[in-house]
Amino acid sequence: MFKDIYDVIVVGGGHAGSEAAAASANMGCKTLLITMNLQNIAQMSCNPAMGGIAKGQIIREIDALGGYSGIVSDKSAIQFKMLNKSKGPAMWSPRVQSDRMRFAEEWRNMLEQTDNLDFFQDMVNGLIIEKGKICGVKTGLGLSIKSKAVILTAGTFLNGLIHIGDKNFGGGRAGEKASTGITEDLVKLGFESGRMKTGTPPRVDGRSLDYSKMIEQPGDVVPEKFSYSNLTKPLTKQRSCYMTYTSAEVHDLLRTGFDRSPMFNGRIKSIGPRYCPSIEDKIDRFASKDRHQMFIEPEGWNTVEVYVNGFSTSLPEDVQALALRKVAGFENAKFFRFGYAIEYDYFPPTQLKHTLETKLVDNLYFAGQINGTTGYEEAASQGLMAGINASLKIQDRAPFILKRSEAYIGVLIDDLITKGTEEPYRMFTSRAEYRTLLRQDNADLRLTPMSYQLGLASKERFDRVIEKQEKTELFVSFLKETSITPKDVNPILKSKNTAEVNQSMKMFKLASRPQLDFSDVQQFPKVNEFIYNNNIDNEILEQAEIHVKYAGYIEKEKNNADKLNRLENIVIPTNFDYHKLKSLSYEAREKLSKIKPTTISQASRISGVKPSDISVLLVYMGR
Structure with missing residues (x-):
């Protein structure tokens, strides 16, 4: 069926996969996007919004680099807000409320209009590897499809398991089956894998809510837009969100289901996102608080479906219904679907290079939640970078690596591969040492010249x-x-x-x-x-x-970044033997040997590597 060898195969059609496929194709590579359901390309699995604190900066950076997320966000926006305007410009963060159905539709339209990009609907359940190099994929239909590079963007689908109360069943998200086979192939090759958890709140019928009991949250009076291109325009009309609160009564009702909660009875053993906890986790961790905020977010211009932000839960459905109907404005709430938790496989990202290529298998790239991140924006940025670097390697061009002083995307990838993560990683402005340089307003000035050199920006x-x-x-x-x-x-x-x-x-x-x-x-x-x-x-x-x-x-900050960049220029030879340097601490030798940093600067950011260890390396390198 597939006679030709593709340059790049992208596995998964979520935010990471969509950006990866677009970047690869736009850089001239013959690209195939394989996903289990073509109707769900770039679907918003959780909240219907893009951007926010630090995440908005990432979307602006993706746009400046020639990605599609900013354009799609503008075309499907129903509200725009610039967050943190009361603070300095380094903290300003754009955010849009999105029309969920239009968002996926715009992504599909843009991908279908992209040259060099083919599509195929099937499950990838195996990898073709010869002599330590990826050569293609195997599918559920028994097909073998050859390629020069493969980008895995499996999201929450790898052996996904959904939990609602004391019930659990396989699935990548509600209504879709899990993906099997890839984890097992990778583990056989020597990859280390782990399990993570995330969750989502109930969706309800907006017609059954009493908004008069809530606080209206309108968009900006003069809305801006995400994309620097002239393909989009600011909104001329907007939809409001609303805010309400839980109460002590709500908390007491939720506690009645804790003995049937998979989070508390031991059925979920994996770690969930620290900065986006479930409502039961918030009640347990912050027992002294008698209420928590909830944001009521419309799912689109015309739909009555509403996303209940702040009420993520995997409690039994009867407990969810009983407790939520005690929240002000939700007394007569009708449920579209209940909240749930999902466990899935991920691969610790210390097994990757800065290009997001795996260290064990040549031309195999990981992007998105498979690397332990959470969030559409984090996933999309990784997909973009993996797509760019897979294309550059096939074309025998130098890799494209963003420094921590150049982009939030650079901070994100460096954090992942240098420090790793044992819980779902989320980007914050506080993670960036040079956030005054990395503002949302200057992403085009920082990155468009680079994108132009790559051949992505016009x-x-x-x-x-x-x-x-x-x-x-x-x-x-x-x-x-x-x-x-x-x-x-x-x-x-x-x-x-x-x-x-x-x-x-x-x-x-x-x-x-x-x-x-x-x-x-x-x-x-x-x-x-x-x-x-x-x-x-x-x-x-x-x-x-x-x-x-x-x-x-x-x-x-520029001066500090220049000092850091001097260390970035001191390259550590590939396969350097740290064990021969007895002056290094034992922990440093172990960590450096495992992570294999490419520069002295990266080595200095590895947990457990002390300044004295860096001094030893500098002396050895003749500095």
């Missing part, structure tokens, strides 16, 4: 980014070089309750004052004229304002 998009950079620098230079007199500026300073000046001063210095925003700066003489003459838009003004206000912090 010339038009690259030129637009260069123009944005040049005009930002032009405006900042104007502020640095142009003085303003006390007579012109003091009335503005007085109105803002900040110290007046008694001599002329450069606009840049005054604009950096925290009491002034750029609407005040635009009242300075000549500023609006300069903006008009140079066609400077609001996006450039925002870039300039951040540069002016945070210049000292940005410069400090």
